Amino acid sequence: MGIQEQYRNEAASLLSSGEVKLVIGFGAGSTADRRRPLFACTAAEAEQFVLDSACIANLSAYLVTEGLLTDGKKVAVYLKPDGLRSINILIAEAQLKPEQVVILGYAIENGEVKPLTGRSIGDFTDLGDRIRATTPPPAVVQEAERIDAMSSDERFAFWKEQFSKCIKCYACRQVCPMCYCRRCIVDVNQPQWISTSSHTLGNFEWNLVRAFHLAGRCAACGACDRACPVNIPLRLINYRMGKEVRDAFDYCAGENSGQKPVLASYSQDDSETFIL
């Protein structure tokens, strides 16, 4: 029995036993290589779950849907290691209760889907080591190094060109598990911090703020990068901020659910070489 059938059965039994009220997984998509999120509330619906190497989305974003978990019932969700990382971050930020999330974990290695053992986030004790050992895509690292080596004028020109493509669709925000604010700063209009029109200044401000709000919180799932319709290299900027946080504070987001969020904590010994 393949992992797809195994998890289908497991989802069906979780639903029929009443242990969970909902299972979030993947169904067939509009084309052969796409998968669509599928929400099953009955064992019959669970028959449609698909699990293969095209299931790359981070479904943890659906868990922070307003009102979903307020009834105290459990929800099961298909998650890759980056999804587990998001769950840890959300728990650390008090957005989830660990006991409300049942995990159907899987990893995609060389195009093959492998099951992960553990059903509760506390079972994945080696996640922190895995995160620290994971190397980011070499293309992203090289590009970040290339930009770091530029003069600030060149960097400004590079990002100005990238951000000028932005159409302010906020797909990056909608798809991100960490963007759960009920009222996003960009929607605040008194005072209006960020110009909402899609001109370059507004785009610049929006993208700076988005990147800053994800610094030390990004699970590096790449969902924003895939969602961006104009291909702004969001993964690049997120990677660079994650690296900064790791270098400065030895902090990797989502290692475990007991972590204190990096910008909501401090150490008296933090470096301050730049402060006069």
Added chain:
Amino acid sequence: MSEPFEPKIVAFVCTYCTYAGADLAGTSRLKYAPNVRIVRLPCTGRISPMFILKALQKGADAVLVSGCHPGDCHFSAGNYHARRRWTVFRALLSFTGIPDERIRFSWISAAEGAKFAELINEITEDTRKLGPFEQYQELQKVIETQSSY
């Protein structure tokens, strides 16, 4: 002949240390560059990165953020939190091409009126050399010309 460039500098300061330091500079009759606009806030922990972006949006050529020395915060830990935030925000600004010289950070206590005066003079001179922050102000101009339709 066009007027010489006078940099616009916005200083976000905490009320307990740097503002008191600036006050001391004044009461000590120290002379310093009049290019700085001081915005007083309760604590450096209250200084949101949005303030810095807003200052740039409104045409500042340089921004100074200043508060109590570590350990001296009136609220015990506001400046420690702020320090982490700035470390990250500064890296972000630098990565996106906003020069480090335009965004400055300092600790100035209520006793350091002279340090405040010197720092303002230094930033003003440095910014004068850098010239106006045209790259960023250009972005604002685009909006103003577009807003006619």
